[in-house]
Amino acid sequence: MQRREHLTTSGLQEIIKLRASLNLGLSDELKAAFPKIIPANKPKVENQIIPHPQWVTGFSTGEGCFSVGFSNDRFKYLSFKLTQHSRDEQLMMSFIKFWGCGYYYPDEGRGEFKVQNFPAIKEIIIPFFKQNPILGVKALDFQDWCLIASLVEAGKHKTEEGTGEIRKIKARMNTGRKPQDT
Numbered sequence: 001m002q003r004r005e006h007l008t009t010s011g012l013q014e015i016i017k018l019r020a021s022l023n024l025g026l027s028d029e030l031k032a033a034f035p036k037i038i039p040a041n042k043p044k045v046e047n048q049i050i051p052h053p054q055w056v057t058g059f060s061t062g063e064g065c066f067s068v069g070f071s072n073d074r075f076k077y078l079s080f081k082l083t084q085h086s087r088d089e090q091l092m093m094s095f096i097k098f099w100g101c102g103y104y105y106p107d108e109g110r111g112e113f114k115v116q117n118f119p120a121i122k123e124i125i126i127p128f129f130k131q132n133p134i135l136g137v138k139a140l141d142f143q144d145w146c147l148i149a150s151l152v153e154a155g156k157h158k159t160e161e162g163t164g165e166i167r168k169i170k171a172r173m174n175t176g177r178k179p180q181d182t
Helices: 009-020 028-033 053-063 086-099 118-131 138-153 160-171
Strands: 064-071 074-085 103-107 110-115
Touching (some): 009 028, 053 118, 064 138, 074 086, 074 118, 086 110, 086 118, 118 138, 138 160
Antiparallel strands (some): 064 074, 074 110, 103 110
C-alpha cells in the first residue's frame, strides 16, 4: 500500500490472496468477486519454541481462560485453557513442554491446551502468573480463580457454604464480570 500497488489490479489481487490465507479465509462476497484467487501459501510451523515467559503471559491475556467447573451442583474442577485454530496444534502442544503439565484436546476445527490437575494448577500455573502478571480485565479473573483455588486447598469446596461462596465468585468471572467490577 505504501508503494500504492493496491491501486493496480495485480496489487489488489495480491492483497486478496493474502486475505484468503488469513483466519477463516474469504467471505462469500469476496469469493464471488474473486473466484480465481488461490490463497497465498503459509509456511507450516513445526517445532514451535515459546520465546519468553512474558510472551506466554501476553498470549494468555488474549487467548486464555481461567474457569471453574461444576457437576450436579457440586464443585468439580478449576481449569486453565488456551484455545486456537486446529492449524496451531504445534503451538498448543508446546505449552505442555513449557509448563510440564496439561494436555492438548482437539475439537471441531480448534484445539485447546488445558490444565485441570489441581496440584499442577497450585504448584505451576498460579505461581507462573503471579511471577508474570496477566494484564487487563483478565487479571481480575485470575485473582478470583486464585481465591477459589485457596478455598479448594482449604477443603471449603466440600461444604455447602464453601460451594456457595465458589459459585458467587464464579458468577463474577469472565463473561459474568460487569463494568463496575473492573
